Amino acid sequence: MKPQEDLAAELSAALHGLDEVARIVKDGRGAFEANEDRQRALALCWMSIGSSLKHYARLSGIPQGQLPLAQPIRLRDKIAHQRLDKIDCEILWQTSVGDAPSLLRMATRLLDQLG
Numbered sequence: 001m002k003p004q005e006d007l008a009a010e011l012s013a014a015l016h017g018l019d020e021v022a023r024i025v026k027d028g029r030g031a032f033e034a035n036e037d038r039q040r041a042l043a044l045c046w047m048s049i050g051s052s053l054k055h056y057a058r059l060s061g062i063p064q065g066q067l068p069l070a071q072p073i074r075l076r077d078k079i080a081h082q083r084l085d086k087i088d089c090e091i092l093w094q095t096s097v098g099d100a101p102s103l104l105r106m107a108t109r110l111l112d113q114l115g
Contacts, residue, residue, distance in 0.1 A: 003059060004114055010056035011111040017049035018104045025096045032093060042092045043079050050076020053107075068106060071099065 024042050025032060032038050050072045056062075057069050064070075075095060079087060 006059050007056060008111060008114045010052045010059065011107050011114070014049050014052040014056070014107050015104065015111065017045045017052065018100055018107065020045045021049070021096050021100050022104075025093070029093060033089070039087070039089050039092065040084070042096060043084075043087050046072065046092065046095065047076050047079050049103075050074075050079075056110075068103070071095075072103060 021042065024038055024045065032042070053069045054073045054076065057064070057066070057073070062069060072095075075091070
């Protein structure tokens with residue numbers, strides 16, 4: 001793959017994960033809190049999103065810790081190194097409903113810029 005195609009592939013993967021986040025949270029917080037499978041699926045989505053954005057940042061030369069990619073990458077790292085029974089569902093929920101929409105817009109804009 002060419003570097004441009006690699007960047008597009010990582011952004012596409014992040015967008016897919018963000019679409020899944022939206023699907024998981026659309027039924028509301030009660031459905032999320034009542035279902036461990038939804039909680040784990042959301043954690044997996046954020047691990048995937050963070051990994052894709054981490055690869056995108058590396059490929060595009062964005063310095064480590066640079067906003068706005070730093071937050072989802074840190075969340076990915078935190079989830080990846082946490083015991084499954086210790087994942088903070090409050091952080092998952094707040095990130096999913098509070099931060100995911102703007103991250104979706106940003107990633108879509110970046111992908112559009114790649115052509």
